[in-house]
Amino acid sequence: MTELATQLIHHAYRPPEGFEAVAPGVHKASTVIFPNVHALRTREWKDKSGYTYGLHGTPTTFILEERIATLEGGRFCALVPSGLSAVALVDMAFLRQGDELLIPDNAYGPNKAFAHVELAAWGITHRYYDPQNPADLADKIGPTTRLVWLEAPGSITLEFPDLPALVAVVQQANTARTGARPILTALDNTWGAGIAFNAFQLGADISMQALTKYPSGGADVLMGSVVTRDEALHQQVLMTHMRLGLGVSANDTELVLRGLNTMALRYAAQDVATRGLARWMQGQPGVAKVLHPALAGSPGHAVWQRDAKAAACLFSVVFDSGIAPCQIDAFCDSLRLFKLGWSWAGPISLCAPYDVPSIRTTPWPHAGGLVRFAVGLEAVDDLRADLSQALPALSA
Ligand SMILES: *Cc1c(COP(=O)(O)O)cnc(C)c1O
Numbered sequence: 001m002t003e004l005a006t007q008l009i010h011h012a013y014r015p016p017e018g019f020e021a022v023a024p025g026v027h028k029a030s031t032v033i034f035p036n037v038h039a040l041r042t043r044e045w046k047d048k049s050g051y052t053y054g055l056h057g058t059p060t061t062f063i064l065e066e067r068i069a070t071l072e073g074g075r076f077c078a079l080v081p082s083g084l085s086a087v088a089l090v091d092m093a094f095l096r097q098g099d100e101l102l103i104p105d106n107a108y109g110p111n112k113a114f115a116h117v118e119l120a121a122w123g124i125t126h127r128y129y130d131p132q133n134p135a136d137l138a139d140k141i142g143p144t145t146r147l148v149w150l151e152a153p154g155s156i157t158l159e160f161p162d163l164p165a166l167v168a169v170v171q172q173a174n175t176a177r178t179g180a181r182p183i184l185t186a187l188d189n190t191w192g193a194g195i196a197f198n199a200f201q202l203g204a205d206i207s208m209q210a211l212t213k214y215p216s217g218g219a220d221v222l223m224g225s226v227v228t229r230d231e232a233l234h235q236q237v238l239m240t241h242m243r244l245g246l247g248v249s250a251n252d253t254e255l256v257l258r259g260l261n262t263m264a265l266r267y268a269a270q271d272v273a274t275r276g277l278a279r280w281m282q283g284q285p286g287v288a289k290v291l292h293p294a295l296a297g298s299p300g301h302a303v304w305q306r307d308a309k310a311a312a313c314l315f316s317v318v319f320d321s322g323i324a325p326c327q328i329d330a331f332c333d334s335l336r337l338f339k340l341g342w343s344w345a346g347p348i349s350l351c352a353p354y355d356v357p358s359i360r361t362t363p364w365p366h367a368g369g370l371v372r373f374a375v376g377l378e379a380v381d382d383l384r385a386d387l388s389q390a391l392p393a394l395s396a
Contacts, residue, residue: 076234083210086224104131106154160300167203219346321367344374
């Protein structure tokens with residue numbers, strides 16, 4: 001080895017073992033080096049006993065997987081490049097041509113869109129059920145139903161469903177159809193985030209999260225996770241994950257690991273701030289209804305009280321029916337601290353107006369427009385003052 005180019009690439013120096021710091025190391029790899037051919041042929045990655053290729057895991061991604069599994073109260077975790085790809089991974093791992101998928105009517109919109117376009121093209125049908133009515137889920141379950149999505153609360157309208165009752169409906173259907181592949185339940189747990197309740201204790205088979213939201217907390221990274229307690233289910237997720245070539249970057253993994261350190265504190269602080277603002281909004285002119293599971297009168301409040309010990313940073317406001325959509329837009333445009341944008345659980349407060357009847361099939365009891373607010377980490381008095389100065393735009 002005389003040429004400098006070769007010397008620099010194949011340098012002999014190895015730092016001493018035993019380095020330990022607060023932040024885990026950020027290991028970057030497509031290629032993983034094996035010491036000999038035997039290791040190359042026999043090394044196993046599926047049980048995390050070794051490293052074979054960047055897509056199959058590094059020390060950095062293994063550490064985040066283990067921490068997310070702990071956060072969710074599960075045992076196994078697969079990381080994917082976004083929350084939406086976690087939804088798609090669950091669908092692709094467990095649904096086959098001829099199967100039917102059931103989705104709550106108030107689910108995260110892109111979950112529905114994936115079923116509507118991709119799954120439909122692959123011969124997988126879907127139907128929507130009313131998540132506030134377990135009897136409706138029982139009605140919708142058919143002989144080909146294979147997977148039931150759950151979401152708590154609904155994405156925009158924040159109704160909190162009775163998860164144990166919905167799971168009981170599925171379990172009853174499974175008991176009645178001995179021999180056939182059982183129906184699985186998958187929870188979109190982005191809102192609860194593993195903090196408000198334990199998805200598996202409430203009966204879900206699979207818990208998926210957009211790590212983009214609370215675990216990141218920075219509004220600067222996209223990632224998703226699929227967590228299970230059952231090893232066979234996890235292996236099925238992992239094999240589909242591998243065949244799809246899904247991977248996450250070391251830098252993004254580092255950001256989520258960093259965010260996890262402060263997640264419980266952020267969740268609690270944003271919970272307090274959000275409840276305060278939601279309650280305050282209830283009394284404001286032009287406001288017909290505030291939707292937040294911790295508010296008495298919000299759909300599913302009693303179930304939330306029974307099953308959850310915290311609430312996330314979202315609340316939605318339904319305005320009086322006499323307030324025109326353009327006045328609601330003007331109100332949103334008048335806000336200074338609440339920015340217009342998607343996503344939530346980051347440092348900056350956000351809002352967005354929604355036309356609810358256009359995104360659901362079950363009846364919507366309100367005539368007025370809706371704005372969803374996501375409370376960030378600003379001082380709550382400043383946020384209240386911002387809402388206050390913008391409210392006159394509703395009647396201008
Ligand atoms: C944001 C979100 C997702 C998708 O996460 P991305 O990382 O943005 O793809 C899925 N479900 C819910 C409930 C979400 O809020």
